[in-house]
Amino acid sequence: MMILDALSWFLLVGGAVLCVIGGLGLLRLPDVYTRAHAAGINDTLGAWAILLGLMLQAGLGLVTIKLAMIGLFIALVGPVSSHALLKAAYAHDVRARASEEEDPHVD
Amino acid sequence: MFTAALIGILITMCLALARGALGPTVFDRILAVNAMGTQTVLLIAVAGFWSGRPEWLDLALVYALVNFVGTIAVLKYTRFGSLAEDHTRARP
């Protein structure tokens, strides 16, 4: 029990730290494309670590299944919304500060 | 320990809010709102455990759904200026 508690403590605090790092990246990185990568940290490992920590607290049962389904939903939806966001930004001619090989424009 | 996670999530929400206020493009703001929504889902889940009421998880899932649909709707609106337009015809 002690070990599970310690592990869940580690996951909760680690997830929170990752989320803060992601938020810091959201503020520090130079343009919308790079900022989306920082938000990706929040959407993947940060969220999953916190949910896993909560699962260890809850033990086996309906609550754990609900937490797992929230994690699965975040995992399915995160890439779709960041792809849609960046595709829209690209279509709106928000230029990336990137080394483009040519100009592969999307409409 | 729930308190520590809550504080971390709240700090992240403040950072995302600052990005939303700073802009500069509309996409930065939508990204900030989306990140804020993910943090809200986590906040509700952790706060449910913090106050000993894990039933709040249902609210967290509904918030995740609303957040996704809202992000897509706002993106579609910024692109087409309408939510009802048939986008297959708008861009041949």
Add this chain to the structure above:
Amino acid sequence: MLRLLPPMLVLVLAWALWSGHGEPLIVAFGAFSCLAVFGISLRMDRVIGAEPLDYGLAVRSLVYLPWLLLEIVKANLAIAGLILQSKLPDSSHLIRAKAGQSTELGRVIYANSITLTPGTITLDLRGEDLLVHALTKAAAEGVQGGEMDRRVSRLEGQG
């Protein structure tokens, strides 16, 4: 008609897990919502019943998903370290890549896996061509190296 059964079972199971109630009224509401969702999905193109469920895909994903999870953890730590550096490297890349999968589903899984891994985001998927934005040179080379492409092809069942 038989191929409509598994999706319906999934809906009923999802409802039962979320609700956890057994009163007749609540169960009736549940049955009604399952039928409503099922009816709406039937009207949408290619959501339900267009092709039979591929159970081999589910079995093969038991190999793919742990690998993907490990990649995501590694990429997360790399990007987190990058953000914490005092001087941010100004070196994001816009690259093109090929998706070698034969089916549309395989290509979508590949594009989503790329986006799910922090450091790389798929901007556009048209036919076989991917447009990927990578935060670092290492991430860009990771996509061009094509290991994930091969693994998704294997997941799809190409040997």
